[in-house]
Amino acid sequence: MKIGSNYSGKGRCEFVVWAPFLHKVDLKIVSPRERVLPLKKDKKGYWGTAVKEVPPGSLYFYSLDGKKDRPDPASHFQPEGVHGHSQVIDHGSFKWEDGDWRGIPLTEMIMYELHVGTFTPEGTLDAVTEGIREKILDSSENIWNGPGALLPARLTQGQTITVRSQSLVLYMKEKI
Numbered sequence: 001m002k003i004g005s006n007y008s009g010k011g012r013c014e015f016v017v018w019a020p021f022l023h024k025v026d027l028k029i030v031s032p033r034e035r036v037l038p039l040k041k042d043k044k045g046y047w048g049t050a051v052k053e054v055p056p057g058s059l060y061f062y063s064l065d066g067k068k069d070r071p072d073p074a075s076h077f078q079p080e081g082v083h084g085h086s087q088v089i090d091h092g093s094f095k096w097e098d099g100d101w102r103g104i105p106l107t108e109m110i111m112y113e114l115h116v117g118t119f120t121p122e123g124t125l126d127a128v129t130e131g132i133r134e135k136i137l138d139s140s141e142n143i144w145n146g147p148g149a150l151l152p153a154r155l156t157q158g159q160t161i162t163v164r165s166q167s168l169v170l171y172m173k174e175k176i
Helices: 125-132
Strands: 004-009 012-018 025-031 035-038 046-051 059-064 068-070 110-115 140-145 150-154 160-164 167-172
Touching: 025 046, 035 046
Parallel strands: none
Antiparallel strands: 004 012, 012 046, 025 035, 025 059, 059 068, 110 167, 140 167, 150 160
8 A cells, every 4th residue: 555645547546644543534635626535544544545537736635534634744745835735746757868877886875864853952953954054965965854744944045845853864975
């Protein structure tokens, strides 16, 4: 079972979210055509439904117990930021142009894991980004966000990244 929105082609999309303690979860599709659909809960606490006429680019969120509207915690894209609607993505439509690329060999990769809460005396993402902006982020090839809740973060010159609250793992080209 895949959580999140999973587009399977021809306007068909499956939605799955894990919310074992809720009594009701609805899928609210807000574009291109508004509709509210109830999700069915299984024995393990996963709620899901398969929906027709949901093209890539459709915006949606979940209604939790009829009280709170929230984005998909397993969203593939948040075009309006972490608090906005989630968007259905057709991953099969991307035309790869780098078919010969094989990645960075593990023997050449340098990994640095950083725990936001303990990296600086302040224990905040703002303090981390101030301290490592030039040293790490500019030399990083890949950034992996560790487990935790999605949080918005603002870097320099209006750039916005989304990170998870507990850790950042930076895959760098060279040692700092």
